[in-house]
Amino acid sequence: MSDWSRAVGTRPVEDHATTVGTATGNRGLQIEEKLIFEQDSPGRCGVDLVDPLPFRTRLGGLERQGRIGLPGLSEPQIVRHFTRLSQKNYAIDSGLYPLGSCTMKHNPRLNEKLARLPGLADIHPLQPVSTVPGALALIDTLAHWLKTLTGMPAIALSPGAGAHGELCGMMSICAALEARGERRSRVLVPESAHGTNPATAAACGYAVDSVSSNPRGRVDIGALRTKLDTDVAALMLTNPNTCGLFEDEILEIAAAVHAVGAFFYCDGANFNAIVGRVRPADLGIDCMHLNLHKTFSTPHGGGGPGSGPVALAASLAPYAPLPWQARGPDGPGLVEHKEGDAQQSIGRLKGFHGQMGMFVRALAYMMSHGADGLRQVAEDAVLNANYLRVRLESDLSLSFPGPCMHEVLFDDRFLTGTGITTLDFAKALIDEGYHPMTMYFPLVVHGALLIEPTETESKASLDEFVETLKVLAAKARFGETTFFHGAPHYTPRRRLDETAAARKLVLRWCAEPVNQQAEE
Amino acid sequence: MRYLPLTDRDRSEMLAAIGVDSVDALFADVPSAARLEGLVDLPKAKGELEVERAITEMAARNIAAGSVPFFIGGGVYRHHIPATVDHLIQRGEFLTSYTPYQPEISQGTLQYLFEFQTQVAVLTGMEVANASLYDGATACVEAVMMANRLTRRRKAVLSGGTHPHYREVCETYARFVGFELAALDPALGDAEDLTELVGPDISCVVVQNPDFFGEIRDYSDLARACHDVGALLVVVVTEILSLGAIRPPGEMGADIVAAEGQSLGNALNFGGPHLGLFASRDKYVRQMPGRLAGQTIDADGRRGWVLTLSTREQHIRRERATSNICTNSGLCALAFTIHLGLLGETGLTRLARLNHATAVGLAERLERIPDVQLLNRAFFNEIALRLPRPAAAVVDALAEKGVLAGIPVSRLYPNRVELAEVLLVAATEMVTTTDLDRFERELKDVLS
Amino acid sequence: MSALRFTRDHEWVRLDGDFAVVGITDYAQSQLGDVVYIELPKIGHRVEKGKEAAVVESVKAASEVYAPVSGEVADINETLTADPAKVNTDPMGEGWFLKLRFDDPQELDDLMDETAYTRFVAEQH
Secondary structure (H helix, E strand, C coil): CCHHHHHHCCCCCCCCCCCCCCCCCCECCECCCCCHHHHCCCCCCCCCCCCCCCCCCCCCCCECCCCCCCCCCCHHHHHHHHHHHHCCECCCCCCCCCECCCCCCCCCHHHHHHHCCHHHHCCCCCCCHHHCHHHHHHHHHHHHHHHHHHCCCEEECCCCCHHHHHHHHHHHHHHHHHHCCCCCCEEEEECCCCCHHHHHHHHCCCEEEEECECCCCCECHHHHHHHCCCCEEEEEEECCCCCCCCCCCHHHHHHHHHHCCCEEEEEHHHHHHCCCCECHHHHCCCEEECCCCCCCCCCCCCCCCCCCCEEECCCCHHHCCECEEEEECCEEEEECCCCHHHHHCCCECCCCCCCHHHHHHHHHHHHHHHHHHHHHHHHHHHHHHHHHHHHHCCCCEECCCCCCCCCEEEEHHHHCCCCCCHHHHHHHHHHCCCCCCEECCCCCCCCCEEECCCCCCCHHHHHHHHHHHHHHHHHHHCCCHHHHHCCCCCCCCCCECHHHHHHCCCCCCCCCHHHHHHHC | CCCCCCCHHHHHHHHHHHCCCCHHHHHCCCCHHHECCCCCCCCECCCHHHHHHHHHHHHHCCCCHHHCCECCCCCCCCCCCCHHHHHHHCCHHHHCCCCCCCHHHEHHHHHHHHHHHHHHHHHHCCCEECCCECCHHHHHHHHHHHHHHHHCCCEEEECCCCCHHHHHHHHHHHHHHHCEEEECCCCCCCCCCCHHHCCCCCCEEEEECCCCCCCCCCCHHHHHHHHHCCCEEEEEECCHHHHHCECCHHHHCCCEEEEECCCCCCCCHHHCCCCEEEEECHHHHHHCCCCCEEEEEECCCCEEEEECCHHHCHHHHHHHCCCCCCCCCHHHHHHHHHHHHHHHHHHHHHHHHHHHHHHHHHHHHHCCCCCCEECCCCCCCEEEEECCCCHHHHHHHHHHCCCECCEEHHHCCCCCHHHCCEEEEECCCCCCHHHHHHHHHHHHHHHC | CCCEEECCCCEEEEEECCEEEEEECHHHHHHHCCEEEEECCCCCCEECCCCEEEEEEECCCEEEEECCCCEEEEEECCHHHHCCCHHHHCCCCCCCCEEEEECCHHHHCCCECHHHHHHHHHHCC
């Protein structure tokens, strides 16, 4: 038994396998799979189509000439191809995904079933409104649930994702200031903020001014007050913040922001910590985007689609983007143009009405939980994160003492002198069967490790995760650098050369030697 | 509650381990004035059966496209999606995975994104494509902003044939992001002369092909005119299937293509989620918004893929990012990749031809109706008709007769009286001869 | 050997007759990690002291490179396009970014010499 396992009190699983090469390069169920472009058979097709009777084309002489360049595969080959690809992916369905501020909770399949009902999936946004009363009622119901949970009087449903929602919020604020006859040039953003916040503010032409944190990991209200003046359009805050901490001075912050006539924008990525227990309206927030793909369980899908509705205070409601939900004598409807009450709307941010497919999923999720269940979600999310905190604080370096909310922040002080970085630590965690936690974010601590378990992890799952991290931390302390530096060892691919990828860009397959060389 | 694994016993044990009496202690930082003691005013938890009933009831009140003769297009098109597509995208490893920031355990996602990028590039006739944006409209405005960055100019010209929603999105961004947009009035036929408006102060000209009214044109001359003054040509495509039949923007000299990919693999979904496609030239790649999957090798020398050029993106560049975009349209892109993978070269060409044939059949019938005028010289699968009466009322009357006849242009351009009689009608491979018979008969009836 | 000076943003500048050669320091390249791309200004472009002159990109960061002195860009290191790694391997030599025809030698006065810069870097930790 080596020193580290004696220290932790475990016996490592004996590894009898030596590295054995295979003829195919496959490793049991882990199959090497070429690109579809490398499996072409000209003329082959995976769809059976009828051909039309002879007809006179009317393409204006602009028929496509020559080969497009798409490969031909049969249906069984396509099924096998994408099945094999899927087997190389980690997913929530496979295991814990402790990514901070991503809220990787279980994605219910009921949501998938309901989103596919023909009455919801097979309707066109520009059908006569009289033919889709149920869709409008669903949107209206979703809006009601989100307004009630946030306490805000209005909600803009069209933004396509969180970052788009931030843009919506900032544009609404800009419009509100213009309506007041004011031009302000700065937006304040905490140094711990997610990158989309300053990117959004800059996109709207604002100069971004960073506000430092205090030693307790919250916004330094003294520093904030110094920077607040009538040239500040807004403060963009995340609450709970990206260190997993509730901004306990938030009411004072809101008052200070409003005192100079600025707006208080809240990034709602971390709403999972407080849903059903706190309403953003009661915190003095003017504008908050929600991530339906975080708090409300719509699937991450490998990177999207998302949905980022924005809850708005009365001061910003007149500027909400189109379309608006309307209540007419015949029931819910849509306002699609800048007319009537919507004259001051900022206009459209996206085509059509918003991410209806995600609305259905989110509503099904909310109805399944109900007011009581949603409150329990926040409580269990916070409980799970604090449980991890107390069980890991002596093995990893807790960045801020005291309770956290739904996520807990550690930094790399525990790795000092080991020769092992946060990155190495995370890659070793992959070998243990886990997706790593968020690394190197937020930037306010060195080598950050941000862990958000969510409420859909069982205690047993958390205990296993804790034990794994304890072992890894012990290994690091005992200087097992080879294990860490070579990690991951057991994944479909080992560490990939990101420098080479950026220096010699290959962003598509080409029928040329360059792709074959990379394979050899 | 079936989604919450913690039992009351678990909770007690965990609270004890943490050293607090109740979970309320963990919410101590919330100001007391903001603490909700009770539940919010919403219904309580419902079981699966109840939720299914409630939402199914809402769904049942809508007329689904598949239940009636259906002819609506206008930027969202109804096509047949092979059963395989939906089964594959619902595999948990695709559905419930995250953005591929840890490439070693995301090769599935990264490989299909690389295939998707290749498909979009070859389809549009361009050199490089990104891993998708939210939709065609946001892709369009991102193209304009990219052209502004590349040319260091702040004025864009937008053809009147651009989809009105795309135009409106560009107008919103122009106002708040701070650039000038010369958006031309919607023009039928060849009334518009864009080459006249091309000058050295212009960053780009945006055209749509086929345009909002279904017309197809050759933009090669316009491309040359733009390049002569150092401006870029942006081509928008709202019906991506058209590129299976007509000359792609890349062959006309386009610099950026902003398109909607919904037609392949993705249902109507009442307008979302859809799929923004974005393609350009290699020399402009560093100014492209959105994610990019790039090829590389791993520590064992084997080919693999990673997200690359991330330094353009918000999470690194922050204020100086090319865009604030974070999420893409991953699962919709996967559906596109699978559908187009099944179709292949032959299938796409045949499917496009079938669409055009159906639309030609429709056009031949409708242009024979007295007082109905076909406005297109050329078209793919969507046509514009001028009726003898306001089209909105005709569409409503036809809806009552159980035919979803198309889009009255006045729905999108309510203030343009000269367009009040124009109707957009789309005919995809989903339209049958019976549907065509019904449409012709009911339209004649309504107009008489 | 001509005068070598350093800025607080970790650029170096070396006088070479009428020209000022500019690059980033060894400390800067070590902080950036593997350099993948450099965005250089056009020849003839004017740069102002303290304002952005170039951008250097690594896998994990993108950084502005500020002009230590004002002047007109006389030459740029085009070899960096094919081989950005030079910035990592030889930041003070072959990894140079640009040559300026500079306006005013007095602009160098408030920059650090090698000793002062070494001390400055030590204080960063």
